[in-house]
Amino acid sequence: MNDEKFNFGLMDFISMSPTPFHAVEAMIYKLECAGYQRIYEADSWQLKARQGYYVTRNDSSIIAFKLGDDPISHGINMLGAHTDSPCLKVKPEPDMLKKGYYQLGVEVYGGALLNPWFDRDLSLAGRVNYLDEAGDLCSTLVNFEEPIAVIPSLAIHLDRDANKKRSVNSQTDIPPILLKLPLSEAKNKPLFTDILLHKIKDDTGAVEVLDFELSFYDVQQPAYVGLHQDFIASARLDNLLSCYTGLLALTETSNAGSKLLVCTDHEEVGSASACGAQGPFLKSVLERIAGNHENTVRMIDKSMMISADNAHAVHPNFVDKHDSNHGPEINQGPVIKTNANQRYASNSSTSAIFKQLCKKADVPVQSFVVRSDMACGSTIGPITASETGVKTMDVGVPTFAMHSIRELAGRWDAYYLFRVLKEFYQ
Numbered sequence: 001m002n003d004e005k006f007n008f009g010l011m012d013f014i015s016m017s018p019t020p021f022h023a024v025e026a027m028i029y030k031l032e033c034a035g036y037q038r039i040y041e042a043d044s045w046q047l048k049a050r051q052g053y054y055v056t057r058n059d060s061s062i063i064a065f066k067l068g069d070d071p072i073s074h075g076i077n078m079l080g081a082h083t084d085s086p087c088l089k090v091k092p093e094p095d096m097l098k099k100g101y102y103q104l105g106v107e108v109y110g111g112a113l114l115n116p117w118f119d120r121d122l123s124l125a126g127r128v129n130y131l132d133e134a135g136d137l138c139s140t141l142v143n144f145e146e147p148i149a150v151i152p153s154l155a156i157h158l159d160r161d162a163n164k165k166r167s168v169n170s171q172t173d174i175p176p177i178l179l180k181l182p183l184s185e186a187k188n189k190p191l192f193t194d195i196l197l198h199k200i201k202d203d204t205g206a207v208e209v210l211d212f213e214l215s216f217y218d219v220q221q222p223a224y225v226g227l228h229q230d231f232i233a234s235a236r237l238d239n240l241l242s243c244y245t246g247l248l249a250l251t252e253t254s255n256a257g258s259k260l261l262v263c264t265d266h267e268e269v270g271s272a273s274a275c276g277a278q279g280p281f282l283k284s285v286l287e288r289i290a291g292n293h294e295n296t297v298r299m300i301d302k303s304m305m306i307s308a309d310n311a312h313a314v315h316p317n318f319v320d321k322h323d324s325n326h327g328p329e330i331n332q333g334p335v336i337k338t339n340a341n342q343r344y345a346s347n348s349s350t351s352a353i354f355k356q357l358c359k360k361a362d363v364p365v366q367s368f369v370v371r372s373d374m375a376c377g378s379t380i381g382p383i384t385a386s387e388t389g390v391k392t393m394d395v396g397v398p399t400f401a402m403h404s405i406r407e408l409a410g411r412w413d414a415y416y417l418f419r420v421l422k423e424f425y426q
Helices: 003-015 020-033 192-204 237-251 281-290 293-301 348-361 380-388 413-425
Strands: 052-057 061-066 076-082 087-098 101-109 122-132 137-143 177-180 206-218 223-225 231-234 258-264 304-308 335-337 366-368 391-396 398-400 407-410
Touching: 003 231, 003 237, 003 413, 020 052, 020 061, 020 122, 020 137, 020 237, 020 258, 061 237, 061 281, 076 237, 076 281, 076 380, 076 413, 087 192, 122 192, 137 192, 137 206, 192 206, 237 258, 237 304, 237 407, 237 413, 258 281, 281 293, 281 380, 304 348, 304 380, 304 413, 335 348, 348 391, 348 413, 380 391, 407 413
Parallel strands: 076 258, 076 304, 304 391, 335 366
Antiparallel strands: 052 061, 061 258, 087 101, 087 206, 101 177, 122 137, 122 206, 223 231, 231 407, 335 391, 398 407
């Protein structure tokens, strides 16, 4: 596979994945095409060597694995990523009507950069729970696809200091506008649940919407950017890029060793959920693979985890935001992330292994350490290491505008990471 085919596949995957629910659905499709079988947590598992399996939780987290002949003695090579991205989530009672404009109340999910959300063509997607004609409780995924909303900026004439000290109030400034009602209907506020019911009823037979988890997203498609198409611009590069890269590496290696991919939800809000990295999902799967506690400990001791999550590339306009010796550059290879206070899980042993893998894959490698006078972010790496005890390293692809509605990565870096992860799974 060359970089062109890889990148177009990545962009297609991101387009199909406006929410974690849709990302898991897209991953399921690719796994089943590769011969992986679905298993359920509620069932008894009869696992066979060399057969691929996958299991989901909450429809927004997924674990896929293929076992070798003796995972207890040889361990499992594991890759972790997350399916969620910062966004605007619709509140449970969202309906708003001001001056005849129909809006939806939203809550900020994760550490979103809010200013870039203004003046974008927004659509809506997520999961809807409903009753069908038989009175059964069901759920379905929904994606409006078309631009149905916008958050207009306030004109510079009404905010002369906007370019100097603009701040965004997350309660009052960002409810998207969906509709301008005619004067004759300006007092009749639509009900969002009715809008949802109209959207899903033909396909599902729904008669009543009971609840939903929906997020706004930018409809602009991922694209190459730059004079020589050096960059990929897209929403949700953090961290669908790592999900896709890990998925492709998993399904395109056929060695006899044991390998696993875990992509969990809720990383952007701390991972503390039943389907997040701080929950029991991965640990319970590993215990069921091993069969008992002693075998689990033995297997984990021989295993290793790569936590893949995007890294901050050094911005040419803000070079002083980086440590002068640790400014990763775009299109110069994946980044090993370290932190003395264990915000990242890499240590000298795991970092050395990753560097060795990069040499085997003929891929350049970089390092990132946050400035000593700045706070450091974190990943699922330290969480997974502390929850399971597995040896873990944190790596990622250098990125601009992380947590913006549209981020920027290099056209070569994800492909570089893919080649390293194939070496890891081999």
